[in-house]
Amino acid sequence: MTESASSRFVFDPSANRQRPLWRRLIPQRWYAHLILIISVAVITFPMFYALLISTQSNPEVYNHKFTPGSKFFDNLHTVMVQRNMGRFMLNSFVIALSIAVGKTVMSVLAGLGLVYFRYPGKWIVFGFVLITLIMPGDVLLIALYRRVVSFDGWPHPYVALTLPLLASATGVFIFRQHFMTMPPDLSEAAQLDGASPIQFLFQVLIPLSWNTIGALMVI
Secondary structure: OHHHHHHHOOOOHHHHOOOOHHHHHOOOOHHHHHHHHHHHHHHHHHHHHHHHHOOOOHHHHHOOOOOOOOOHHHHHHHHHHHOOHHHHHHHHHHHHHHHHHHHHHHHHHHHHHHHHOOOOOHHHHHHHHHHHHHOOHHHHHHHHHHHHHHOOOOOOHHHHHHHHHOOOHHHHHHHHHHHHOOOHHHHHHHHHOOOOHHHHHHHHHHHHOHHHHHHHHHO
16 A cells, blocks of 8 residues: 555656746747737738728828828818718617617517417417528518618608617527526416516516627627
């Protein structure tokens, strides 16, 4: 027993030997770090170049100078005030936020109905959702555009731009699959406590689904 124990612990003087300085400074997988650095540089270069030319005048832009100019505030005033870019950015922000929030709300409610409600034809409804996932968006673009243009009762242009995009088959599928992973004991306990479906949604499902909600809003 003593011999076997002593044979396991053998002093190796090379174990405490310090590695050379160049091995400590350069990572072992240096090529992976190099590829990542090059990739980040390639991705960020167009943004850096756009920021750079935003400070230059027209002759400096045409001469392809890579030095900062002195026309940044003049160019900013021209774009935001004369070209009304601030209004365009506000429109984009309002439309994008409305679509993200509305799409998430509709998807959560649809997922709740497909998982926790019993009614005839539920699998047929989910089948139609899967069919719309198979169809590319370009196929539906022209038909959706014609439908929006032919309707004259839109109360505001924001409504016409956001309402047709609130129905998301991807969001319905994501929340349906997410709610399917929930333990059935949660819904049974909520029913025993007398909770309504809306109470079960807001008090149980949504607190457990913030990651999925955030992922869909980003999508």
